[in-house]
Amino acid sequence: MPFALRLGDASPARQLLNVVTLDDPDSFPLTATVSGTGLETISIDAPSLRVNELPSRGVWTVRISFSGLTPWTGYSYSITQNSKTIAGSFQTLPADQTTPFSFIIGTCDGSIPRNPTNTFRTIRQLVETSAIPIVHMFIVDDVHYADTDDVNDPATGLVSTGKPQDTGVGADYAKAWTASYGLLPSESKWMLPDRQWVYQNLPCCYSGGDHAIAGNWCRGDAKPGAGDKMHKPCARGPGSLEDVAGAEWDAFYGNINPAPMRPGQWYWGKDMGPVRLSLWDMSKTIEPFDSRLPTDTPCYGPRQISDHMNFLD
Numbered sequence: 001m002p003f004a005l006r007l008g009d010a011s012p013a014r015q016l017l018n019v020v021t022l023d024d025p026d027s028f029p030l031t032a033t034v035s036g037t038g039l040e041t042i043s044i045d046a047p048s049l050r051v052n053e054l055p056s057r058g059v060w061t062v063r064i065s066f067s068g069l070t071p072w073t074g075y076s077y078s079i080t081q082n083s084k085t086i087a088g089s090f091q092t093l094p095a096d097q098t099t100p101f102s103f104i105i106g107t108c109d110g111s112i113p114r115n116p117t118n119t120f121r122t123i124r125q126l127v128e129t130s131a132i133p134i135v136h137m138f139i140v141d142d143v144h145y146a147d148t149d150d151v152n153d154p155a156t157g158l159v160s161t162g163k164p165q166d167t168g169v170g171a172d173y174a175k176a177w178t179a180s181y182g183l184l185p186s187e188s189k190w191m192l193p194d195r196q197w198v199y200q201n202l203p204c205c206y207s208g209g210d211h212a213i214a215g216n217w218c219r220g221d222a223k224p225g226a227g228d229k230m231h232k233p234c235a236r237g238p239g240s241l242e243d244v245a246g247a248e249w250d251a252f253y254g255n256i257n258p259a260p261m262r263p264g265q266w267y268w269g270k271d272m273g274p275v276r277l278s279l280w281d282m283s284k285t286i287e288p289f290d291s292r293l294p295t296d297t298p299c300y301g302p303r304q305i306s307d308h309m310n311f312l313d
Helices: 109-114 116-129 170-180 193-201 241-252 302-312
Strands: 003-010 014-021 031-035 041-044 048-051 059-067 074-081 084-091 102-106 134-139 204-206 267-272 275-280
Touching: 003 074, 003 084, 003 193, 014 074, 031 041, 031 059, 048 170, 048 241, 059 074, 059 170, 084 193, 116 134, 116 193, 170 241, 267 302, 275 302
Parallel strands: 003 204, 102 134, 134 204
Antiparallel strands: 003 014, 014 059, 031 074, 041 059, 048 059, 074 084, 267 275
16 A cells, blocks of 8 residues: 655754555554664654544554754665655755755645646756755645545545535545645646655645635635635634644644744744745734634734744844
């Protein structure tokens, strides 16, 4: 049975990756190897079961970390489960502010499938040929439009009960994120070889956005003709749509990203040598905020703006 992975946040001394597998990691353990200069530990976290409704298959996420790495060094790695191996490579970040490097900024990966072949072929060619090493990628806003991805995959038996933003079911969100890893043949746009190569060879930070929950979540836009921007109830706390969707996003992407600027929020900061980046789209809380207002509410309140300004200052 297949599994897939994405390289996550990288630093001069550590590399994270996230594995999504349809085979039970307790029955078919994952193993990891790394070759390169310096390695202190390989850590494989306990698997997190995300979908458990089929007799012989589920969806698990597993985070793996390589630490004690040498700055500005190339590494190759392999991950094996149930006789299948995925191999790739990465380069750690420099530890100084003088070494030249580059990175890629992208947005709205859910819209890339309009021309995914050329997009990911180009990214791969850039990574493989750039005179200045490309060592990271940032997807800012909406990794995948999971809110409206109604999965129906006969090959795996994974079938959503509806659009996740309508059902509010955690497993429906998990199936959408599973598709984005390239594990569901019915959603071939995620399975392109160049796309998979990029996922396996270019560390990336994935910035969650409103489409991880529902389009323009908590925006409060009730103007006529607003479509998916129409005001949505903004209940918060255990069991809410925001809580359910957020837990699935965290399992698939949040655990391979930098820590958020403020606990529980969906905005992040990343230092890369001489560069400091602020990654954000929609905020999970907006202060001041009142979801009962019939008009547009700012995406960010003074507290969120202050967090970003303080980070960048």
